[in-house]
Amino acid sequence: MNQTLEKPIFEYSRPGRGAAAQHPPAPSADAIGRAAIPDALRRREAPLLPEVSELDAVRHFTRLSQLNFSIDTNFYPLGSCTMKYNPKACNQYAMLPQFLGRHPLAPATVGQGFLSCMSELQDMLKEVTGMAAVSLSPMAGAHGEFAGVAMIRAYHRARGDLARDEIIVPAAAHGTNPATATMCGCSVKEIPVDAEGDVDLDALTKAVGPKTAGIMLTNPSTLGVFERKIEAVARIVHGAGGLLYYDGANLNAILGKVRPGDMGFDAIHMNLHKTFSTPHGGGGPGAGAVGVSARLEPFLPVPLVGSDEQGHRWLDETDRPQSIGRLSAFMGNAGVLLRAYIYMRMLGRDGMARVGEFATLNANYLQARLRDAGYELAYPTRRASHEFILTLRREAKEFDVTAMDIAKRLLDFGIHAPTTYFPMLVPECLLIEPTETESRETLDGFVEAMVAILAEARSDPARLKAAPYTMPVRRLDDVRAAKHLELTWKPVQ
C-alpha cells in the first residue's frame, strides 16, 4: 500500500495548464444563443477548476485509488454492510454497448431486451423473497424503506383507518428504521429485546394497538442472530391491525433458505448492492428494490415493468392509480439493476441457497475460532447468522483497550475494520461479517491477526492505543471533524 498522503488536485494546478485532447468542443455562439440562457445567468469568469496536465490528473487519481481500502484489495468484514465481492462478469455484461447506449426515454419497442431483464429481475426477487410483487425504482436501502413505510401508510389511509401513525422498532434496529418512520410522518415506539437477542413479546403485545401502523424488523437481527419468534411477532402485529416491514439488510444470511413472505412480512426492501453483489459505490449508486404482499401491491412505486401480448412495457400512474408515485427519475439505477440481474442468473436457484449457506458457515467458523482464541461473544448461546458480535468490555476494563483500538490495529494487518459500536446495545462491540466469498485461508489469516492483537492488548496495550502505524494517516480527530466541518479546499474570496 502506498503510504504517502496525496495532496488535493488544486495544489497541482497551474494557470493555463490543461489537456486539450480531453476538452469537450467549445459550443458555438449560435448554440449558446439557441439555449436561450438569460444574460443575467451567464457566468462572466471561468469556474475555479484545477488546471492540470493529463498525466498529472491520471497520477493523482491513480494514487488516490491506491490509497483506497477496497474489497478488491483487502478482506473487508464490515458487519451489516455485506461487503461481498462483485463478480467481474456482472460488470462485463452490464457494460455491453447496447445497454450503455439505451436512452431511458427510448420507446419500449426498441428496449425489449432491457425490459425483459428487468421483468425477470422482478420475478426472481419475488421468488426469492416470497412476496407477491416487486418494484425496482428505489435507489438505495433507506429509499426502499421509505417506499415500504409510505405504502403501509397509504394502505391504512385507503381503508379510512387514519389513526395508525405509530411504527414499532426493536432496540437493536438500524438507525435508518426510526428515521424512515419519522420521514413518513409516524412516531416511533421502541421495544426491547431479551437476553438472547429475540424480540420481547410481552413488550410488543403492550406496544401494539389501534395506532399501530406497523413494525420494522431485520431478520436475522442486527445482533447477528435469527429472530426465532418471528411467527408470533407477525401474529401479534397483524392481530392488532398493523403490517410487518422487513429491512433487507441481512437478507444474505437466509438467501434461498427462508423467505420473508413466508414469515408474514408485508413489505421488504432488498439492498441489491449487498445481497445481490452490485457495487456499494461511495454512497451510491445503489438499488433498494421493494417487494410487497398482495394487499400492498396497488401502492407500489411506479414505473414497473409489465407484459402483455405486445411484449414488455412500462406500467405507470394510469395502470396503478393508487401508487405512492415516483421515487426516481425513470426506474432506479439501470446499470446497478442489470448487475444484480446477471448475478442472479449466474447463481441460479441452487447457487442462491449456497450463498446463504456459505455466508453462515464462514461467520460461524470465525465465531468459533475467535471464541476459542479468547474473545468474548455477545451471544454465546446463539448460532451466528451471516455475522456475529464480539464484546471487548473485559479488555476495556482490564487493559483499557477498546473495540476502536482493535479496529485501528487491524488496519496494520491489511484488514478492514469490522463495524464498531453498532449495535449500541452491546458494550465495546465489533460486528463481524466475512461473507460467503472468502476462502478458508483468508478467514484463518484474519484469526491470526486477531490472536496477535489480543496478545498485544495483554502485553503492550499502549501499542494498540496508538495504532495504526502503517496507514497514510494515524488517528483522526473525529470530534473536531464532526464539529468543525470544512468542505472547501480554501475559502472562496
Next chain:
Amino acid sequence: MSQVPVELRYAKTHEWARLLPDGSVEVGITEHAQAALGDLVFVEVPETGRVLAAGEGCAVVESVKAASDVYSPIAGTVIAVNLALAAAPELVNQDCYGRGWMLRLQPASPAALAGLLDAEAYGGQLAATGG
C-alpha cells in the same frame, strides 16, 4: 464501576433526576451513558413549555459513535434547558451530573421520583450488565 451519586434518582435507560429545592426536577444522562457514547459532538434539547410523558424522548445526544434519544425519566413540563450544550456538548462528557445537565421539569405529580431507581438499584443494574 461508574460514578452513581447517592442523592440522585435514575431511569433504567441511564438518565438521572435531581429534585431541586423549588420542587422542580433536573435531568441529565449518567456517567455510564456518557462513557458508552464517547465524545459528544451535538446535543439537542427540547423547547421550554413542552409537556413530556414519562419515558418520552426529550433530547438527542450525538457522539462520534452514535446518535441516541434521551428519555424523560418522569412526566412533567419543561421549564428550562441547558443552552450551553449547543456550543459545548463536551460539558456532558466532562461533568454529566453538574454543568452537563440537560433540562428542568415541573413534575406532573409531586411523587414523580418515587417510581425511579435509587443509586443502589441503578448501580446494581450496571453491575449486572457488565457496566
